[in-house]
Amino acid sequence: MEKAIRKKSSHRKFKAFTKIWSIIYLIMLTFFEMIMVFTNYFPARYMLVGALLLGGVSFILFLLLFFNSFKFVVKLIALILSLVLFAAFALGSVYALKTDSFLDYVSRSKNDDAVEVTEKPFNVYISGMDTGGKITNEGRSDVNMIATVNPKTHTILLTSIPRDYQINLVDKDDATDKLTHTGLYGINTTISSVEDLMGIKINYYIKVNYSTLYQLVESIGGIYVVSDYEFTSYIDHYHFVKGENHMNGHEALAFARERQAFTDGDVQRTKDQQKVITAVIDKMTSSTTLLTRYNKILKAISDYLDMNFTPTEVKALVRMQLDENPKWKIEHSNITGFDSYQTTYSSGNQEVYVMEQDEASVNAAKDKIKKVMHPNEEKNSDKSSNEN
Template identity: 55%
Template sequence: MSEKKKQDWSRVPGRIWAFIYFLGFCIFSGVVIRANVLPGKYLYPILTVSGIISIVLLMMLCSRKLKRGWKITAFVLSFLMAGIAGYAGVHLGETAAFLGKITRAETVQYEKYYVLTGKNSTLKSKDDLTNGTVSVFGGKDEGYRRAESHLKKCASVKFLRGTNLSGMALTMSEQPRGSMLVSTAHYQALKVQVPEWKEKLRVLTVLQVKKDVKDLSKNVNVTEQSFNVYLSGLDTSGSISTQSRSDVNMIITVNPKTHQLLLTSIPRDYQIRLTEKDNAADKLTHTGIYGIQQTLESAEDLTGLDMNYYVKVNYSTVRRFIDAIGGIDVDSDYAFSTSGQAYHEFRKGHNHLNGDQALAFARERHAFEDGDLQRNRDQEKIMTAILEKAAGSTTILKHYSEILSACGEYLETSMSRDEISDLVKMQLDGGYHWTIHRQSMSGESAMAGVYSMGNQRVYVMMPDQENVKACVAQIRRVAGGKDFTGAKTDKKKK
């Protein structure tokens, strides 16, 4: 083989690598742009500098006249650039996937309804219901109407309505062909109200009833206009799609111009109206059983405010996120220990908490004279600590991968990917310091019948309407760019 051909063949590896490098750079540029999380002051210099360096390296790799030493240098530098771009690309890809997971707000929801019968009933399947009568609790609310329609497709039945949930269940259980249609909430209530219910009742069949979920988002320009985010914390672990009681209820008001956050806690036992159940009276916590749509509608009905977006979390979210950022620091108003859950002790004053401890701190109420009201205050402390720690100058960078992998399956929001990206870019661009304010709604303890418990009288907190109006007024002040005039304010540290 001639010397010239040998030289041509010697250049082949360099040209192949140059082609691979060029494709890799194009992919990297596309991922950076598509991720849409970097403000222009970072994005354009990164792409410009990396582009210039890449052009120079490509020219060196493809040059026929460049000396061997420079060729080796070009190879080393291009491998280094490719490694950096690959590392950044993977993380940006993880970011895009994370945003895709948490912005998967439900458009269709399924509610479970149970057809119950007596333990010794002659009914063996839903087919045996034909030409029979099924007892149904309460009025014709939307959910029960859908369930009745679903059941009629399976069997020709008539419905008999009543107003005493446990009484209806006991009467039905003594009949040889008795049956009763109940929602998930009322099924859970019967387990509490009917003594030895396992010996008296059994499930004949379960209906999965489809429910269309309305898009309740009131979208705004999140970097220019104030907005409210409703935080619903469910009392369950695992999949975020599981419906359960909403034990943490907080309105987070964000003013992107004045860089103020106002956290407004609402007691879980607040008496509210279930807008999807003929405005039946119930506790706020029970709205979570019917889905986030009902929670938002009840909160809007209570306050007269738009809930522009929601964020839904559960026990798993809290544990995993706090562990991922290395724990949080809170100041406790009291020394106390937990009861009715995993045992933890907390000292008065400073406490450093991991995920399990933070969850226990936020859940405890029996240790306090104020009960739910003190729990609301402690939940505000946890949320403030999370916001301060997460927005720290190095926290997200240090724990980036852990945060994304920890929370992707346990967090849901109605904010779009673009809206979240816009907020991230705004913060990165300005490096703003946020002032966090806190307030809580209050009320009077009472006993009242609630829908989800079959109108059984249980503990509720009757809203103090003057207090609710005062809290709403503060929300409007902060949203309108005015100073918060309440008692609790935390200035975020740099």
Template identity: 45%
Template sequence: MKFLRKNILSVVVVFASLFLILALVYNTFVPTIVVFILGVIAFLSLTIGIKMFPKTLKIVVTVIFVSISGFLFYTQYSAERVINYTETETSIITFVVMKDSNMKTIDDAKGATFGSSQTMDSLTETFLVDQLNTKIGNYTWESVTDDQSNMELLYSGEVDILVLDNSMRDYLLELDPEFETRTKIIWTVEKSTIKEVIVKEVDIAKKPFIVLISGIDIAGSINLRSRSDVNILMVVNPLTNKILTISIPRDTYTPLGCKTGKYDKLTHSGIYGVNCTVKTIENLLGIDINYYVRVNFTSLTKLIDVTGNINVYSKYSFTTEDGTHFNSGMNSMNSAEALTFSRERHAFESGDIQRGLNQQEVIKGIINKLLTPSTFTKIEGIIKAVGNSVDTNITTDDLSKLIKKQINNNKAWDITTSNLSGVAAMKPTYSMGSRLLYVMIPSQTSLVQVKQNIETFMKIAN
């Protein structure tokens, strides 16, 4: 004990040095050269410093080592909280009856006729049938062409209960704004599906890669299946420090990647899971998408409440229906303005195409803001804003490689925006059956141009 009291500062330096070495091993974001320098300093403190350092220097070294170690542990822990990968996706199925129905719960549905859309996933349908067999036993299951027909059969009394995937509820509300007031829900079932691993890993610090940003706009968990309303490809070339973003309109009419030969709007691919959206775009453009980032776009803009206003470029001067005005050129936007800017399409002749371009500008503004040094002091706020609103198959280790490279060269990124264009048409879709919906048929000229742009940005040479 006497020896320990006499050498207490040396013991503290030893523990502080070991703590720093452990932090350097744990943190995957620190550049190799920094790890080497700090590791050498920690080693010298262990071997030489405990004997040769004067008392004051030992105290200073201990404080510095503990501070650096704490920062390294915290930044790694924070990154792991932001980067989430959900192994499952959840579909919410509601059982809907007319408002004046005597049925109050599913237990009252014995002998009832259930109407289910033929576009419902077969595994989900089998799961629901098994649940009903267990709960009520006696019932009739009718397979109906689509949800619109199913709703009409409910209204006419030909089916007693409409079985509705909740991701399609908004479409029924578009058809009948009084759908919610005319009906009630007597049972809700959640069906979880394990996602297929579709990541195509590359060394993202050394090779170009493609990321799909799939944006949803719903309340609730990020793992809920929902329409993919924002679809932006990011072609990232870490060798040239260039990024190409490509907006693909939600109404793009193309075969679904998970339903061979079935044409639908791109946005509807999200109903069948994010993997379906990835495969649909891969087939459309003839590319491999390495990673995806699925975000709740409303929550993403809440980042701006934490980081402060972002600067966003607007091609046009326009005023939205709620009176918000944007000037042509750069605009400083808070979170509410950025969300309004991202959603607006009626003010533009090109409608959804310009909305997609505007969404890219908002993302660019957020990226530029996040790259500013002041962001590091707001990590906790950023985590609270987006921690439960992001699902991605990019791993922390993958991302750390790119961050290390960025820290090493500190070079600005050159971001180019573009879009896929086409012509408007009215077509039937797989998810909504024979009902004619507004769609955008991709222009072959635009498709060729987009593919050429991707190929150009993916070139390895500087």
């Protein structure tokens, strides 16, 4: 008799707890939904379907937990399921808020050259500084790459320009200098000078350095890169075979910086830098990497990245990727030139090595960018030629 009374008492306490818990659960669900709407990372149809499913399941769970007419076993199952969902809501809210905090930290609130990144093609200037540690405003730009992105054709063209390439400093009366030195005068000088060289508008920039690449590759568990040559790097003496190599952060950095092992020097280095970036993009866009290492990636690169994408534009790209899940086609282009020694703006009267411009190479790179940005114009031009 006493045992039955204790059992009945414990059931009453359990039912009282589930009633309180059902209210706490609803509060957490409401908070989670508000966070999802506020952060706005998911496509509208995903949000709608998710809200309907969670709302339906949560309504049933609330009824089972709040009202005492249901059996103990049923309420226990409902409690366990609500605990699992509660943990998922909490984790999802933390991830969304951390991502928002990350974007606010590394990006800009306004960009006068912004475009509708999911509707129109755009150019991103990738500037790799020759430093480690936190990103600074000035420093030589040793990696110089234009990423031309067409969100409609899902094509990315990476155009590399050698660090020693001859360039005119637009904001310094067109004085001649090496491209790498433009970074000493700030990213705006680099961008205006490259825009002048290529005859394009650069809408965005991303500044990275040695630490960015190392941290990023480490955070995603390494990358696979196909090397054109077998060589031992000058930096840290890593050995790479011709063909596929698995690289950790240190190895990827040494591979991307190497030029002394090659006859083509900086030209081959720019090709290898493209290979590393392509490998990182391929790894990061795989579903398992982002899902399992998302938090680690954000934490690893937050102090080593600067860009003028706004959080709104990044979120738009994320929503597009989730909604369409496109397979991006990555193409490569490399500008070349001629060896020469000249005086430059930064060297004064001293002659230094400069890669003199090759007009044919620059024009070929311009044509490739145009084809990616305006593929329909190329098709119409080809059609007109055939008709004539």
